[in-house]
Structure formats: C-alpha cells, structure tokens
Amino acid sequence: xxxxMGQVRWKVSDFAVKKEPKQARSRASVDAMxxxxxxxxxxRGYAGLSTNAIAEVAGVSIGSVYEYFPGKDAIVARLAEGxxxxxxxxxxxxxxxxxxxxxxxxxxxxLLGAVYALMCKNRTLxxxxxFQVPYLHQLPATKQLEIELQQVLMTGLxxxxxxxxxxxxxxxxxxxxxxVAGTLMHLVLVAPPAMDPDGILDALADKMAAWLVEG
Amino acid sequence: xxxxMGQVRWKVSDFAVKKEPKQARSRASVDAMxxxxxxxxxxRGYAGLSTNAIAEVAGVSIGSVYEYFPGKDAIVARLAEGxxxxxxxxxxxxxxxxxxxxxxxxxxxxLLGAVYALMCKNRTLxxxxxFQVPYLHQLPATKQLEIELQQVLMTGLxxxxxxxxxxxxxxxxxxxxxxVAGTLMHLVLVAPPAMDPDGILDALADKMAAWLVEG
DNA sequence: GTGTAACCTGAGCATATACTCGGAAATACT
DNA sequence: AGTATTTCCGAGTATATGCTCAGGTTACAC
Numbered sequence: 001x002x003x004x005m006g007q008v009r010w011k012v013s014d015f016a017v018k019k020e021p022k023q024a025r026s027r028a029s030v031d032a033m034x035x036x037x038x039x040x041x042x043x044r045g046y047a048g049l050s051t052n053a054i055a056e057v058a059g060v061s062i063g064s065v066y067e068y069f070p071g072k073d074a075i076v077a078r079l080a081e082g083x084x085x086x087x088x089x090x091x092x093x094x095x096x097x098x099x100x101x102x103x104x105x106x107x108x109x110x111l112l113g114a115v116y117a118l119m120c121k122n123r124t125l126x127x128x129x130x131f132q133v134p135y136l137h138q139l140p141a142t143k144q145l146e147i148e149l150q151q152v153l154m155t156g157l158x159x160x161x162x163x164x165x166x167x168x169x170x171x172x173x174x175x176x177x178x179x180v181a182g183t184l185m186h187l188v189l190v191a192p193p194a195m196d197p198d199g200i201l202d203a204l205a206d207k208m209a210a211w212l213v214e215g
Numbered sequence: 216x217x218x219x220m221g222q223v224r225w226k227v228s229d230f231a232v233k234k235e236p237k238q239a240r241s242r243a244s245v246d247a248m249x250x251x252x253x254x255x256x257x258x259r260g261y262a263g264l265s266t267n268a269i270a271e272v273a274g275v276s277i278g279s280v281y282e283y284f285p286g287k288d289a290i291v292a293r294l295a296e297g298x299x300x301x302x303x304x305x306x307x308x309x310x311x312x313x314x315x316x317x318x319x320x321x322x323x324x325x326l327l328g329a330v331y332a333l334m335c336k337n338r339t340l341x342x343x344x345x346f347q348v349p350y351l352h353q354l355p356a357t358k359q360l361e362i363e364l365q366q367v368l369m370t371g372l373x374x375x376x377x378x379x380x381x382x383x384x385x386x387x388x389x390x391x392x393x394x395v396a397g398t399l400m401h402l403v404l405v406a407p408p409a410m411d412p413d414g415i416l417d418a419l420a421d422k423m424a425a426w427l428v429e430g
Numbered sequence: 431g432t433g434t435a436a437c438c439t440g441a442g443c444a445t446a447t448a449c450t451c452g453g454a455a456a457t458a459c460t
Numbered sequence: 461a462g463t464a465t466t467t468c469c470g471a472g473t474a475t476a477t478g479c480t481c482a483g484g485t486t487a488c489a490c
Contacts, residue, residue: 019466021466021467022465022466022467023456023457023458023465023466023467025456025457025466025467025468026466026467026468029467029468045349046349047349050446050447050448051447051448051449052446052447052448053447060468060469061468061469061470062448062449062469062470063449063450063451063468063469063470064467064468064469065449066448066449066450067467067468071448071449072448128349131346131349131351131352132347132349134260134261134262134343134346134347136346137346137405171411171414171415171417171418172418174398174410174415175394175398175415175418175419175422178394178397178398178400178401178402179390179393179394179397179398180397181397181401182393182394182395182396182397182398182400182401183389183390183393183394183397185393185397186393186396186397187393190352195389196386199386200386200389200390202386203386203387203390204390207390207426211422234436236436236437237435237436237437238436238437238486238487238488240436240437240438240486240487241436241437241438244437244438265476265477265478266477266478266479267476267477267478268477275438275439276438276439276440277439277440277478277479278438278439278440278479278480278481279437279438279439280479281478281479281480282437282438286478286479287478
C-alpha cells in the first residue's frame with residue numbers, strides 16, 4: 001500500500017492539487033471526482049473510500065485521478081473546504097441582514113435557522129466528514145468558519161451598549177460559539193428527528209440573545 | 216483483506232468478544248491488547264491501527280488477538296466503552312455530592328471541573344476516538360453518557376422550585392447538555408492551551424446555573 | 431503423573447488498495 | 461494540415477492488512 005497510512009498529523013502537500021486543469025474537459029473531470037468522492041463517502045464512509053472507487057463512480061480512469069490529486073485525502077479536503085466555505089459565506093451574507101434588524105432575538109433566530117437548514121441538506125455527508133475524517137478540524141476552512149462565527153457574534157456583542165470587562169466578553173464569546181456549534185452539531189447529526197428542532201432553535205436564540213445583552 | 220471495510224453501519228457482532236478469557240494469564244493478554252490498542256491509536260491514529268500492530272505492541276501473537284476479538288473494532292469498542300464509563304461513573308459519583316450543596320453555581324463548577332480534568336488525561340486518545348472512530352457515537356456507552364449527563368442536570372432542575380412549562384424544561388435540558396458537551400469538547404480537544412480553561416469553566420458554570428433557575 | 435482444557439504461536443494465504451507508466455486520444459495553436 | 465499540449469486510459473506491480481490453521485506450551489483437576 002502507498003504512503004500516508006499510520007500517521008496522526010498530515011502534510012499540507014497531501015491536500016494540494018497536483019496539476020491545475022486547464023481545459024473545460026478536465027475541469028469537468030475533476031469536478032466529477034469530487035462529486036464521486038461525496039457519493040462514496042455517503043454510501044460507504046471514510047473507511048470505504050478509495051481512489052479506485054472514486055474513479056469508478058466518477059466514470060474516469062484511475063490514472064486520471066492521480067493526474068490531478070496526490071491521493072484521496074486531497075479530494076476529501078477539497079470537498080470539505082467547499083462545504084465549509086458554503087457555511088462561511090452564508091454567515092457573511094446573513095450578517096449584513098442582521099445588522100439592519102434591531103430585534104436581536106429574531107436576528108439570532110434567523111441566523112440559526114439558516115445555518116441549520118444548510119447543514120440539514122447533506123446531513124449524511126456532513127456526518128461522515130465530522131465523525132470520520134481525521135484531519136477535518138485541521139483544515140484552513142474549518143478554522144476560518146470558527147473565526148467567521150465569532151465575527152458574527154462579536155458584531156452582535158458590539159451592538160449592545162453595555163460595558164463589561166474584556167475578559168468577560170471573551171469568555172462569553174467563546175461560550176457562545178462552542179454552545180451554538182455543539183447544539184447545531186448534535187441537532188443535525190445525532191438527535192432523533194422527533195426532537196422538535198424549531199422549538200429548540202427558538203430556545204437557543206433566546207438564550208444567546210440574552211447572553212449578548214448581559215455580556 | 217477481510218470484511219468490514221466499506222460500510223457505514225456496523226453490526227453488533229463486530230464489537231462482541233469472541234471468547235471470554237478464563238485464566239489470569241489470558242486476562243492479562245486481553246488487557247495488554249486493549250492497552251496496546253490505546254497506544255497505537257495515540258501514536259498512529261485510527262487509520263494506522265491494525266491487528267498486527269496491536270499484537271506487536273501488546274507483545275502477543277497475532278493469533279491470540281483473533282482468539283478473543285473478531286477484529287480491531289471490537290478492541291477499539293472495548294477501549295472506548297471503558298473510557299466512556301469512567302466519565303459516566305464520575306458523573307454519578309459527583310451527583311451525590313452535588314445534592315448536598317445548596318449553592319447551585321459552585322456545585323456546577325465542581326462538576327464541570329471534574330469532568331474537564333478527567334478528559335484532559337488521555338487528551339490525545341480522546342481526540343482520536345472522537346474525531347476518527349466512525350462508530351463511537353453508536354456505542355451503547357456513548358448514549359449512556361448522554362443520558363447520565365441529562366440526569367445530573369435534571370436533578371439540578373428539579374431542585375429549583377420554579378414551575379415552567381414542560382416543553383421549556385425539555386428544551387433547556389437539551390440545550391444544556393449540548394452546550395456543555397460542545398464547550399468541553401472544544402476546550403479539551405481543539406482549543407489552544409492559551410485559552411484559560413478555568414476562567415471559561417467559571418463562566419460556563421455561571422451560565423448553566425442561571426439557566427437552571429430560569430427554567 | 432496423566433489427561434484435558436485453556437492458551438499461545440507465527441508462517442502463510444487471500445485480498446484490497448495505492449500508485450505507476452507507456453502510450454492513445456482529444457484539444458488547442460499557428 | 462501539422463505540431464504541441466493537454467487529457468485520458470487501464471493493465472500491472474508493490475505492499476499492507478485481514479485472518480486462518482496446524483501444532484506447540486502452560487495451567488489445572490483428579
């Protein structure tokens with residue numbers, strides 16, 4: 001077997017593209033590989049993912065896969081980065097809307113609902129990425145998403161006029177991001193469907209809005 | 216290669232023990248295998264885990280491994296169940312202490328601190344288990360831990376005399392478990408060490424205690 | 431002691447997966 | 461049309477890992 005088995009840390013070169021596609025044909029092939037990767041992850045999990053499977057599902061030859069990617073992890077990384085970026089840009093977009101609303105609570109609810117809805121599409125794929133892909137949380141896009149979430153909440157914080165100590169704000173900010181992330185993750189990936197997501201998001205929005213004005 | 220590659224769901228038989236060790240010698244062997252499994256997971260990650268590696272590190276022959284386990288997943292499952300049970304029993308123990316204290320806030324802080332400390336040992340191993348083992352959240356012990364956490368918080372809820380609607384309580388309970396879990400997970404597994412865990416746990420205890428009395 | 435059951439061994443076979451490479455086919459350029 | 465470049469192919473090789481099995485060793489009961 002090749003390299004890359006038996007290590008806990010990954011080199012960035014594992015995730016880089018080998019060659020940039022230049023013609024429309026090859027761009028379509030690369031896209032097909034990434035899509036195939038998603039489908040294989042959904043149906044067989046990360047352990048069942050192989051370059052051969054990707055090539056087969058994508059309808060291209062195994063040689064073509066290695067023409068553009070150094071290995072399967074690069075394809076997974078590209079797929080994950082795309083999905084994470086979707087959430088990040090959603091957050092950025094909704095942030096503009098949030099600014100114009102003066103009702104903090106409903107603005108928060110709006111944001112949470114949007115992110116929740118986006119996560120629910122691709123539920124299965126997301127589950128595999130989060131629970132099985134070893135290097136997901138080391139990806140740049142993951143950290144970018146964390147930063148973006150903090151940014152959104154920070155803006156909410158700055159809107160409130162209350163003055164608290166800086167450390168208190170920092171801690172609250174941290175708690176909010178981890179709480180929101182933890183709740184959304186569990187709600188989307190783990191909780192049974194009988195869980196009344198709308199009611200829970202209502203409650204979460206309430207609590208978070210309250211934390212914002214408290215400090 | 217054997218079976219068990221390429222599936223998203225696992226059979227319980229994958230996690231069962233093949234034969235129960237009866238003499239002290241074999242019990243030591245089985246224990247060595249589980250410990251070796253932990254060490255291999257820490258140093259090479261789940262992708263680098265193999266029955267051969269386990270046997271080598273444990274100092275037993277590969278044949279002995281298959282004498283007692285149907286495959287590596289059974290060993291991982293046993294290891295994980297042990298660690299999860301440690302947290303569960305800790306929670307149960309501290310719950311008794313919590314009852315006797317009337318200061319809800321400090322009781323909460325005590326609990327959080329204890330769980331955090333326990334998680335911090337075996338940080339690396341925990342990281343691998345949580346982020347890489349595909350079937351971790353399907354293990355009975357995982358769900359048991361969730362239930363136990365809810366139980367502890369529920370007891371806190373019942374201690375407060377306030378009467379709110381049942382659905383509000385249910386939602387708050389859910390939010391508390393997911394928030395606490397999310398924050399602890401991030402703090403232990405992801406956050407950089409410069410994060411001032413004590414201060415954050417203080418803040419979290421404050422917030423959670425407040426939610427308890429609010430409803 | 432002797433017999434039985436539990437325990438251990440490790441070479442070896444089967445298989446899955448990573449990855450290469452020589453060359454064919456399509457496309458772009460002039 | 462002719463040439464260069466890009467793209468694609470897929471049989472084939474190397475290797476890691478799963479797992480078996482025939483036979484040896486140790487512990488225990490009587």
